[in-house]
Amino acid sequence: MAEHKIYSMSVNSVYPHYINKAERKGRTKEEVDEIIFWLTGYDEAGLNHVLESGTDFKTFFKEAPRMNENRTLIKGVICGVRIEEIEEEIMREIRYLDKMVDELARGKSMEKILRH
Template sequence: MNNLERVYKMSFASVYPHYVTKVEKKGRTVEELHTVIFWLTGYNEKDLENIITNKVNFEDFFTNAPQMNANAKKITGVICGYRVEDIEDKIMQQVRYLDKLIDELAKGKKMEKILRE
């Protein structure tokens, strides 16, 4: 199994607690984390509960997202050694978009900057 497949099959529920820990350690809230996730994907609180409960994998998480935010294309920079705007695989790019937004949240960026307003 290559890295792509491994990420695709990883459950969102297995990574979510790490997102929470990362932002809370830096003084941000779960609500802010959810705002970022919902902005990017179009999901809502009830959707997220179901995704976590049903251990939905990253591939399905992004494939079934109600609406990827049109401004996601404005997310640029390096995450995990890759330039997010240059990642060719669509799902992997979306995973890295989410990583980048969570990093920005944890680094204390203002919400309007994170949400590309």
């Protein structure tokens, strides 16, 4: 079975959409970055390298410095699919990120988004 096309998409092709979604709802790029840092363990320099080098989503998650163990607390439906039922690891990681950015755009506090 062929891999989903999002796996080969560059993070830098989707990242601006995360930023735009957040900013349209009065949130900031810094908050989106904080979500990414929390989820993946990347820091600002690491994220900038990923964006500049055209790293794809599969590599982005496979090479993440430290996936946050509390990411499994992220529950719910994204794109009509319950996150906790997604079996493919990389797809689940992508959907965790999507869900967190959605929560940001819906006005949820960073404390709740980051599962404190």
